[in-house]
Amino acid sequence: LTEAMREELAPIGNAVTVVEPGSVRTEFLAPASVRRSGARIADYEPTSGALIETIAARNGAQPGDPAKAAAALLRLADAPEPPTRLALGPDSVRVVEDKTELLAKELQEWRTLSVSTSYETFTRAGGSTCTVAFPMSK
Template sequence: MPENSTNKQVWLITGAGRGLGTDLACSALAAGHAVIATGRDPEQVAAALGTHADLLTARLDVTRPEEAQAAVQAAVDRFGHLDVLVNNAGNFYAGFFEELSPEQVRSQVETLLFGPMNVTRAALPVMRAQRSGLVITVSSTAGINGQTFCSAYAAAKFGVEGWMESLTPEVAPFGIKTMLVEPGFFRTELLTQGSTTYAEPHLDDYADKTREIVAAWNRMNGQQPGDPAKLAEALISLAALDVPPFRFVAGADAVETFEQKAQELLTQANAHRALSSSLALDPA
């Protein structure tokens, strides 16, 4: 191990320049952990977090695998190991599917699905060698329940859910755990102009509903009920458990979404149970 290695728990957090990422970095430092706080603009990350003996800031655009590798290597070089990865970086392409361009949809999936994959792929060899680690991936209730105006975002988040469900048993034999975080509406920057890109309206059939939804979301911006600082504290506590939850449902609105989705799935499973159960090949 390098001379500057430490027994502190070492966290690497993506998207740490604002919102939940900043709160997570602050909470981890306050809990006595070391933090590699990353973002596309490392100066913004440094301005948000200030200086701390156990803080390292680094550039990381999650869509660039080489930057993910460099960030993980910087963590190991500085602190000797890597214990917790938080896949938090994200953005939002909002609009009706027909009005979202193929490039916007691809960009959404590139950031929200392939981005966490890039960083996790870089981190897993270190965690496997240690035979320990925790991968926390911030998903969304949109990864559980799709909704109007969120087709690209939900597609990416549903992909995150399936990826993490499949990755978990693959890495468990090496002492690596995972946790999906399913926030409802928290007062972060997700609905600001810096994070949300709206599809260019061009179809009359969607025009009225588009204006209605955009106006509603603009009113909601800055009024969301969830406190990201409280969520950050909750995640620090959960990460310290011997067995962290595979899914953490964050917010009363998220709990309601989960309950409604569970009931919908049961209803759908039972709707045509006899027909569903009659599709086996007949005996020879």
């Protein structure tokens, strides 16, 4: 959605950036800020239950400095050509790198099926034609 907004608003001079913040040491994870249902469902203990424990353990140990994060956002706001995405914090950079690696791997593994849906010859916007040989390789 944000990337679409970026494309739509660029012609009128508005920039849009997806900010992907990492953990910042604030009161966000403090017990007073976190509300949970008293009931816990046993089937979810390996997933959401583990997340609840991780959140509790990370409170006060988040790597991000809120003042530095705010300064980075101000720099972003003043950037003449801001990026489409900004991973903010080393933990966020790691998550984006891991996701990028996973996407590249899956794209390569499923490439043949992914490209198999086109007509063998099709017309591009602008009128030129393209002939596709299957399977397409990188």
